[in-house]
Amino acid sequence: MLATNSFKTLFELLGGRCNLKLDDFPLNHLRIDSRKVKKNDVFIAIKGHTVDGRAFIPQAISMGAVVILVEASRKSNDLKIDYIKRENKSIIPQISVFQLSQRLSLIANEFYYSPSTKLSVIGVTGTNGKTTVSQLIAQCLTLLNEKTALMGTIGNGIYNELEPSVNTTLSAVDVQTLLAEFVEKQVKAVTMEISSHGLAMDRVKGLNCAATVFTNLSRDHLDYHKTMSRYAKAKWSLFSPDEKEKQVLTTGKSIINYDDKYGKRWIEKLPQVTAVSCQTKSLRRLKALNIPYVGVSMIEYLDKGAQIHMESSWGNAIINSRLLGEFNVSNLLLAIATLLTLNYPFFAVVNMASFLTPICGRMEVLHVKNSSTVIVDYAHTPDALQKALQASRIHCKGSLWVIFGCGGDRDTGKRPLMAEIAEQFADKIVLTNDNPRTEDEMKIIHDIQQGLYHTDNVHIITNRVQAITQTLKQAKPNDVILIAGKGHEDYQIVGKTKYHYSDQETVKKLLGVENQS
Ligand SMILES: CC(=O)N[C@H]1[C@@H](OP(=O)(O)OP(=O)(O)OC[C@H]2O[C@@H](n3ccc(=O)[nH]c3=O)[C@H](O)[C@@H]2O)O[C@H](CO)[C@@H](O)[C@@H]1O[C@H](C)C(=O)N[C@@H](C)C(=O)N[C@H](CCC(=O)O)C(=O)O
Ligand SMILES: Nc1ncnc2c1ncn2[C@@H]1O[C@H](COP(=O)(O)OP(=O)(O)OP(=O)(O)O)[C@@H](O)[C@H]1O
Ligand SMILES: N[C@H](CCC[C@H](N)C(=O)O)C(=O)O
Ligand SMILES: [Mg+2]
Secondary structure, three states: OHHHOEHHHHHHHOOOOOOOOOOOOEOOOEEOOHHHOOOOOEEEEOEOOOOEHHHHHHHHHHHOOOEEEEEOOOHHHOOOEEEEEOOOOOEEEEEEEOOHHHHHHHHHHHHOOOHHHHOEEEEEEOOOOHHHHHHHHHHHHHHOOOOEEEEOOOOEEEOOOOEOOOOOOOOHHHHHHHHHHHHHOOOOEEEEEOOHHHHHOOOOOOOEOOEEEEOOOOOOOHHHHOOHHHHHHHHHOOOOOOOOOOOOOEOOEEEEEOOOHHHHHHHHHOOOEEEEOOOHHHHHHHHHOOOOEEEEEEEEEEOOEEEEEEEEOOEEEEEEEOOOOHHHHHHHHHHHHHHHHOOOOHHHHHHHHOOOOOOOOOOEEEOOOOOOEEEEEOOOOHHHHHHHHHHHHOOOOOOEEEEEOOOOOOOOOHHHHHHHHHHHHOOEEEEOOOOOEOOOHHHHHHHHHOOOOOOOOEEEOOOHHHHHHHHHHHOOOOOEEEEEOOOOOOEEEEOOEEEEOOHHHHHHHHHOOOOOO
């Protein structure tokens, strides 16, 4: 596939028309990170939030880059070519491209021959539940024997063969490179988490989606978006049919959570939409909406999941879900609704739904006889913490403990709000470190404490292993301990260093179990 790419085709897709002075030559991959450059690659040097990528041009050339793209300072410099002469007399063309960062996703899409048009891409956005919904869809499709890949927080790659990822949504270039790799590997469907950062930073502009899914919107990331309305606008840009607002090439059919206040509004504005609700009281409204819907007539919460009486435009079914909590009923229904909207057969989908297993680090229960029950969960927003605590309460006959902290260098405003939630929904609170990053750990704890009215049932143990160890020692067999915030993460970031650390491993060691989940 890539053998057909060359300097001339790249120049043309950038909009170049003139006769080039250079003979044509083959190109391999587009790269935005000099450390990943290989022979015959194109290095794209962009100015980032921390460093200027242009500083790495010499490194990229020494690693094998044969073309460089840089941001043009003004429109008149678009497609200006400078020639970098190397000691061995070879010449490397450096092309200036106007609005390079914004156009990068579209450029990469064309360079890789529009890979998303050859796949069924399902884009999932929302504050909480993206990983869960995209993993559930991928799990179900894999059970239905469709080769499926994933891109998201837990990793990227074919389902069950994920490579860890730094970001939830990859860079504009890496998204398209990976999609092209999936096409080569004959993948049929890709479920992809699309973060608000990904949307706001133009990482997905060149994407054709078969379906787009919205889970919910609540407070997070205001360090970046500043206001909820700007945050909502970023999310809406995945669905908007308006050419001026929209952030992807094709939105496809949208599957929207009707239980969310933003979702409810957006449903009215969308031409091709399926509405989803896990509130029994919404069922009549859903039917009256006159659009495809997936709802429920009854839910029974059980020790190991929930029995869901689902009603939908496609038919009714009873699903025995293995996932804990009301929010996971919502996630599961969104996954089912997406597959039904994409015309997968009703009986196959609802039958498989009962076999779907919990996602790593999301409401993951660890329990041994005569010890308290531990739940490891990734709740790191006020809404998620509330939902995870409410779900944990159902399984708690004694006291409900919560151990949590907040990530450093991230939205500070959510810290006291998470404390308020913890105080309202848990009996005992242990404040500890999440990923402090470059912030002072005690400053983060202090910010969290601002949301507490009482301090009697609150312990502060900054070392996370110690916090878990002490809590497990004190808790009684009927108690439940929710350890929130890190879920699947197998690291802790302190300063700029990433240390190996895992809540799951810590708990298993303390409980004396190796591979129980
Ligand atoms: C603030 C932010 O979002 N930064 C993202 C951005 O980095 P940047 O462009 O600013 O990079 P930079 O470090 O200044 O470097 C500039 C350029 O030099 C290049 N470089 C750098 C070093 C080198 O040796 N060689 C080299 O070529 C870099 O590849 C880059 O192209 O683009 C990078 C590539 O896409 C991202 O990895 C990086 O995410 C950082 C790590 C991050 O923490 N982002 C968070 C805020 C984020 O994006 N989170 C969201 C959502 C989370 C959620 O799910 O809730 C996500 O999608 O992950
Ligand atoms: N539908 C939901 N509504 C509210 N909270 C949820 C929902 N789904 C999951 N959660 C909570 O949010 C946590 C993170 O879930 P998940 O990883 O699926 O979300 P995400 O959107 O991918 O998060 P991130 O933005 O960090 O990647 C879960 O561990 C749970 O506590
Ligand atoms: N995707 C989320 C992950 C947060 C997880 C938490 N452990 C933290 O480090 O804050 C974010 O970037 O905000
Ligand atoms: Mg995620």
